[in-house]
Amino acid sequence: MKTDWYKNAVVYQIYPFSFCDANNDGWGDIEGIISKLDYVRDLGATAIWFSPLYKSPDKDYGYDISDYRAIDEKFGSMADFDRLLDECHKRGLKVIMDMVVNHSSTEHPWFKEAITSPDSPYRDYYIIRPGVREGDKLLPPTNWVSCFTGTAWERIGETDEFYLHLFCTEQADLNWENPKVRQEVVDILNFWLEKGVDGFRFDVFNLASKVYPLRDDTAKKTFQKGAQYFVDGPRMHEFLKELNEKALSHFDCYTVGESYRPSPENAREYVKAENKELDTIFNFAHLESDNINGLKFFRKPFDLVQFKDGLFGPQKANFGEGWNTLVLENHDNPRSVSRFSIDTKHYRYEAATMLAALTFMGFGIPFIYMGEEIGMTNSHFDSIDEMKDPVSHFVFDLMHSYGMPKRLAFSFIKFGARDHARVPMAWNGGTNGGFNAGHEPWQSLYTEYEKINAEKDLAAEKSVYRFYQKLLAIKKTNPAAIGGSVEEYDHDSKQIMAYSREYEGTRLFVVGNFSKRPVQYRLPGWTKYAETLLDNYGEFSAAVGTVTLRPYEAAVLEVKA
Ligand code: GLC
Numbered sequence: 001m002k003t004d005w006y007k008n009a010v011v012y013q014i015y016p017f018s019f020c021d022a023n024n025d026g027w028g029d030i031e032g033i034i035s036k037l038d039y040v041r042d043l044g045a046t047a048i049w050f051s052p053l054y055k056s057p058d059k060d061y062g063y064d065i066s067d068y069r070a071i072d073e074k075f076g077s078m079a080d081f082d083r084l085l086d087e088c089h090k091r092g093l094k095v096i097m098d099m100v101v102n103h104s105s106t107e108h109p110w111f112k113e114a115i116t117s118p119d120s121p122y123r124d125y126y127i128i129r130p131g132v133r134e135g136d137k138l139l140p141p142t143n144w145v146s147c148f149t150g151t152a153w154e155r156i157g158e159t160d161e162f163y164l165h166l167f168c169t170e171q172a173d174l175n176w177e178n179p180k181v182r183q184e185v186v187d188i189l190n191f192w193l194e195k196g197v198d199g200f201r202f203d204v205f206n207l208a209s210k211v212y213p214l215r216d217d218t219a220k221k222t223f224q225k226g227a228q229y230f231v232d233g234p235r236m237h238e239f240l241k242e243l244n245e246k247a248l249s250h251f252d253c254y255t256v257g258e259s260y261r262p263s264p265e266n267a268r269e270y271v272k273a274e275n276k277e278l279d280t281i282f283n284f285a286h287l288e289s290d291n292i293n294g295l296k297f298f299r300k301p302f303d304l305v306q307f308k309d310g311l312f313g314p315q316k317a318n319f320g321e322g323w324n325t326l327v328l329e330n331h332d333n334p335r336s337v338s339r340f341s342i343d344t345k346h347y348r349y350e351a352a353t354m355l356a357a358l359t360f361m362g363f364g365i366p367f368i369y370m371g372e373e374i375g376m377t378n379s380h381f382d383s384i385d386e387m388k389d390p391v392s393h394f395v396f397d398l399m400h401s402y403g404m405p406k407r408l409a410f411s412f413i414k415f416g417a418r419d420h421a422r423v424p425m426a427w428n429g430g431t432n433g434g435f436n437a438g439h440e441p442w443q444s445l446y447t448e449y450e451k452i453n454a455e456k457d458l459a460a461e462k463s464v465y466r467f468y469q470k471l472l473a474i475k476k477t478n479p480a481a482i483g484g485s486v487e488e489y490d491h492d493s494k495q496i497m498a499y500s501r502e503y504e505g506t507r508l509f510v511v512g513n514f515s516k517r518p519v520q521y522r523l524p525g526w527t528k529y530a531e532t533l534l535d536n537y538g539e540f541s542a543a544v545g546t547v548t549l550r551p552y553e554a555a556v557l558e559v560k561a
Helices: 030-035 037-043 078-090 109-114 179-195 236-246 264-271 304-318 344-360 390-401 406-416 454-459 464-477 479-483 525-529
Strands: 011-014 047-050 067-071 094-099 103-105 128-130 132-134 137-139 153-155 161-164 171-173 199-202 254-257 295-299 325-327 365-369 485-489 496-503 506-513 519-522 531-535 546-549 554-559
Touching: 011 037, 030 037, 030 078, 037 464, 067 078, 067 179, 078 094, 094 179, 094 254, 103 109, 161 171, 179 236, 236 264, 264 304, 295 406, 304 485, 304 496, 325 344, 344 464, 344 506, 344 554, 365 464, 390 406, 454 464, 464 479, 464 531, 479 496, 479 506, 496 519, 506 519, 506 546, 525 554
Parallel strands: 011 047, 011 365, 047 094, 094 199, 199 254, 325 365
Antiparallel strands: 103 171, 128 161, 132 137, 153 161, 485 496, 496 506, 506 554, 519 546, 531 554
């Protein structure tokens, strides 16, 4: 049943709220997506991952699901979805659905039922515990902290009981210890697989298993109170195997897990082919190279060596054991070209293409986030009120509550906000950037859309999209780019990133300058007879000996077997 189609796949991520609004109501929709499928195929993508399209009250914009078998009305109907699936397949694009089953929305009928009475059959679908009485006070059952700040527990009305939510208050954690919950998940997966979808992206999958009995986290040093009891929990591997046995393995289905800070050992086990758990997981460690300990809002000077460690660690660990993914952006991160100390003002094209070449020629499946392929930068937000993401508001309020002046707090938020990735896609320089026909979009417009948009990029001499096309064409067909081993060069260099990929004697050399100054670089001797497959300056200066790499210059060289 299962094939290896994913191994040379290129996945394009669509955040449906912001891609294209065909009916001009301010929300992106399925009809809009269908109208842009040729654009996605022509880029070179072979699959699309859709951020949630399901019914949701949108407290966390689709990641709080109230019906796993329904399409949210603002995006269209189930008939529209069926047509989308069909239109994707007609173009050779596989469809990967987001699957958010660590938690459901508190508007889900299961949860609404669960809180009606302690005897509800749905009570045990969630993690509900009595609070702790201390004098007049009722404290939460444990001291765990939500991934979105604040306590991870919410009191149920006036009762003495609380439910667990590792994200927003409106995202109640499901109790995976309950076999009925796991059966519900299996049934949901089978529902979509029977419809013909080709894979799933499991949202924060490695939080599903918790350590019982639940207890306070008393460790002194921890990045998050409680994390040791809910990250990579003891039954995680067993749960994944069960989903495979009962659903995934019966279809030609690809899986990618979004893991929340997994340990390196667990990360390996999740994707080891022989374990039959997941095909791949996302690795984000390199995206922590310009912030402090992965705290997105706290900037630090970009550290290229850390970027390389994060990017190559999983490539090396998984090679020969399982498969890998490569990510620069998604709906949870600011735009890559606006990060990593890049001089976007002068070198946006060079930097965007360099980042892509250096990242996606590695070992793993490229995941490209909408707008990345035209080098979209961060948007300019003037105030917190222009931001929609609840996390931006939680963190802003928290900082302010500790006495930080609003202006300063906002400067932190602007640096790390997920909102940058969530502004409407810039299609052209016309009304609302071509997102729709003029209705005010749900989220403020991308402030740079007149300068940076798909139409303009495609017409430009220096087109990021066309560079991606060439890069992805190589990535999908060159055996060394797909399955070649990885060897890093000059790991300690703070300006240059370089590595080779080798498959049956054919070798690729990928090299790039991460700085805005020219850097001299001595190429390894074996590249003497190399052919340049790709270079973001047009002509690679010289493929022999010591070369001068211009600002953000990147090249891919090949020596055939
Ligand atoms: C994942 C999603 C993110 C969401 C969170 C809670 O990290 O990517 O957007 O807020 O899970 O579901």
